[in-house]
Amino acid sequence: MPILSATCLVLYIILVVICAIGVIKKRKSGHLQSRTISGIVVTLTGSFIYVSVTLLRFTVGRSRFPCMIFSIVSYSIPPCFAMPSILRCLRLVFQHRFNLIKTNTLSSSYCMQQEQQNTESLFIQAKQNSNNSNNNSISTSNRNVNSSVMTSVVETFENNQVIAREENTTREKFIIKAHSILTNNTASLIVFWLSIGVQLFLWFVLMVVEDSFFQNEHYFMDGALLISLGKGCGLGFPSTLFVVGISICYFIVEFIAIGLCFTVDNDTWHIKREVFLLVATQILTAVIFTFLSVASVVEIVDYFVPSGFVVAAYSTFELVLTILIPIIRAIHADSKEKRECDSEIEMIISNKETFQIFLDYLRKSFCPENLLCYADIEKYKRETALRQRKKIAHRMVKKYLYEDSPFQLNLPSDLYSVKTVIMDNISFADNQNALTDDLFADIQLHVLSNLVDSYSRLKFSNKTIQKVSNDWNAKQKRLSPRSPMISLSSMTSLKL
Structure with missing residues (x-):
């Protein structure tokens, strides 16, 4: 197993280096710009944190790998896996709605012109009615009533237009602001690292609690304390329960974001396809991981292929699908000769x-x-x-x-x-x-x-x-x- 883990670790590092170089070289390509550089960095970082530490732990040996590093990475798993997908889905949704605002500008202008023409026609018709009333010697009171009706109709129409325009403006401002935040490299990185920071803070709190009240019991980890650097450990039941609970919260948010993706059109960069393919792979990974964890032959299987390999394989697949393939497409697009007149x-x-x-x-x-x-x-x-x-x-x-x-x-x-x-x-x-x-x-x-x-x-x-x-x-x-x-x-x- 150490040889297999070391081989996989070397191949994974080569993949990460290729992706990093490709992102730097093709960062101005539409295939990468549509996914935003920050989104790519978040995916690359989240994958690298888990996969590199997991494979290194299997290479060194679980009994010798520092428990402190393993526990920190274990507590950081939920945001490392879920945040790239959440940000990707929300970015896709608001990119779709933001660009709808752009393309609807022409039709909106046309509609406003038509509405102005209708308003002018309403004024002209009302004025003609008023003139006809004068020619027919209708009483002043009737003319005032007619004028009041005309004014009321026009004011109602104008008020409705103002209200509708204000509602649209408020909605558009929200979409533009959300799009600006989600496509801003700094904002996306802050959100990602803030979620990691929250997990590290919770780990620190539990570490203080364990060191103060459960120093001799190894309450949160099996075989060592959370802060131990001299020996290896495994996840204890409280830590497993904690990580699973946090993961469920993240996955609920993720599936809400994925649900919103059903409301958008298929984009030309294939981001929506990536989202749904990753969801299917994520569900399959969870099923296989759960089966390996509860199966009666888990010890035999885990000796040859640890269950952590399943999650590492998914993370590597995400890297290939969302970063490496877009880089290859960008290289292919740049190599094509532009022949259009x-x-x-x-x-x-x-x-x-x-x-x-x-x-x-x-x-x-x-x-x-x-x-x-x-x-x-x-x-x-x-x-x-x-x-x-x-x-x-x-x-x-x-x-x-x-x-x-x-x-x-x-x-x-x-x-x-x-x-x-x-x-x-x-x-x-x-x-x-x-x-x-x-x-x-x-x-x-x-x-x-x-x-x-x-x-x-x-x-x-x-x-x-x-x-x-x-x-x-x-x-x-x-x-x-x-x-x-x-x-x-x-x-x-x-x-x-």
Whole structure:
């Protein structure tokens, strides 16, 4: 068993090193950004704490491994296993709802315009009724009643609109705030280590109690005190009961979070599939572990393959599924040649049906702001009035370039200065030349580059887009068979 444990420990450390290097190298990939770096670190840390100590204990020998280290790790098992899954599920739920807010902006604006038109129609109709009453010499009292009815109807409509808007705003603020916390690297790490800290504090309290009242009884651990460093031990009944009780509390929260995942759409990064696959594996692990713990042949089986190996195997599987496979996908995506033509993407965006398909796909990829920004830039270009163009430009800067904005673009470092340049042009705009069509050229090139990557994945998975793309390419070949297609990769070398 020591040889098997040592071999597994070496292989596991190699896996952890590969995952760590992959995360560092591909940290800007969408496959990792969608899972957040903090979420990956939490999963990696929780797995490493349990698996490395468990395998090291089996390698050294359970009777020689320090009881203090084993007891600390045992008391930390619940958050190490449950917190990565809880944070992953909640992050997925609020990423889904947050991106729904983003993509519903266009439809909400349209609905508000329709409601304003309905309100204006109501005013006009009421005014016409009032004029007709004047022409027919209706009494002043009747006109006052009619006017009061009109005012009451309009005020009721406006009040309902204000109430609905306030309710939506409050809900949206909550979703945006929760999304900001769950996707913030610092906040996620604080939550994880705080849960570990609570367990360590409880261990310390029990250690003080044992050292004060049960020093000669080994009350919490079998064979040694909680604080013992000179000999090994096993979990005593009180410690087992304590760990199981805390684990049940964590698992209740975890299954509530998993239940919320049923309310979200399948994302394009396969995070939802990972969640459900891990749940099934987690349940299977619990069944096998329980069987090995109560079976009559437990001593024989435990001698060759300890039951702790089952939990370590699950933790290793979680590492492979949620970290290693996304890294491999990121490497594969980067190695693919980008062949899509920018005109083809413009064709997809200009078509109402394909635009909605593309926008919905980007929502499930948690990055609809790229397409929304591209559409707003095109709207800015079409505007000819200086005052209106200035208003659109200012709104776009506030919407896509300000920090902590829900629609903030993930810009590379070399584009950070673009925001200042654009704001200067907007502030000092006193003629049409100050706000030229290429004001957002660098930003548009960046979002278009991001859209090409997303579009290549969409075209691979959506038959409607495949058909539209094939028809468009066939038409282009018929119209200009000798004209080479301009790829986005070549376009990036041009100065806009």
